[in-house]
Amino acid sequence: MIRVGIVGLGYWGPNLVRCFSEFDNCKVTAVCDQSRDQLLRIKSRYPGVIPVENFSTLLDRDLVDAVVIATPTATHFELASKALAHDLHVFVEKPLSKSTAECEKLVALAAERNRVLFVGHVFLHSAPVQKLRELILAGELGNLTYISSRRLNLGPVRKDVSALYDLAPHDISMMLYLLGQQPEKVTCTGLAHLNPAIHDVCNLTMHFKGNKMGMIHVSWLDPHKERLLTVVGDKKMAVYDDLAQEKIKVYDKGIDTPPPSSDFAEFQISYRYGGSFCPWVQEKEPLKAECADFIRCICEGDIPHTDGVNGYQVTAVLEAAHVSLLSGGHPVQLQPMRLLGETTNDKDAAAQTKAVIK
């Protein structure tokens, strides 16, 4: 039985407490938050858990085998490294950290201590995203051209990180997963309206090998809630609307071009307006699937798909995008980089990146 401690009981943490409390192979033994009110709120709902105000107390009292960190992003590195140093398995909410340097250290520490380092890229555990990946791998959409996404709402406004760091990790993780590669270059522009130091609206463009592109529009200053991702292939196109009943819709639409010809008059494009269909997608709660995968990886000694390296890859894009954002939208190149030591879990080192402004 894996003993789990959950740290950070604000907006998101209670969802994690609920999910981990529903499994047979683990038990939420302790919860931790600096706020006594949050602790009392959870304690009243889950009387069996031990509430702890101080994270170091949680570690020192040998209450848990694994910790789940759902505190603000700026605290992730400190809490995760302390937990790994205590030989605990660690689940960190997205993004793993604000900097790739910190992600590298966490990946190295997890490898050194032989512990699972798991990152909360929850959409990689969602059935619609897995269905999209299935369609892409089966060649249903043809050669992918671009993916675009919109993650908009009125709030919740963050005080510690921009909309880029708060919202875009979801879309970045999905696009890297669906395209199966890291971008070579990113550009990002945005607007800081409510607080001059924090961008409320961001537009991120990622350029991938093979003339592919990923575009992400995130905002917490929008009247309309949208969670939309469009995948355009040269054969078919698919739309994932996370707010719709039927989440994936595949369109047999496209534009066909004849082979290149020297005779300009012969060049004619034809538009294809075929039908559309909604493939069956198994209903499951992504967060619960994600929590179950963390426990499974601990029990089976498996490497999670959303491991520290995956967390590093998403942070590498955020870091580069942030540099671009502050430069007013200049392109920022992501350089291939090897992680320290034997920490990469046999993943392609070329897929790991570091931001360099061009």
Ligand SMILES: NC(=O)c1ccc[n+]([C@@H]2O[C@H](COP(=O)([O-])OP(=O)(O)OC[C@H]3O[C@@H](n4cnc5c(N)ncnc54)[C@H](O)[C@@H]3O)[C@@H](O)[C@H]2O)c1
């Ligand atoms: N996967 C998702 O869809 C999703 C959704 C929302 C938030 N998140 C992530 O969850 C994390 C938390 O977000 P939130 O919206 O719940 O934030 P929040 O501000 O509502 O809650 C954070 C909580 O952490 C506590 N805290 C802060 N520092 C602490 C420390 N050192 N020790 C103990 N407790 C501490 C605070 O008292 C607060 O209760 C962030 O990383 C965020 O990106 C993920």
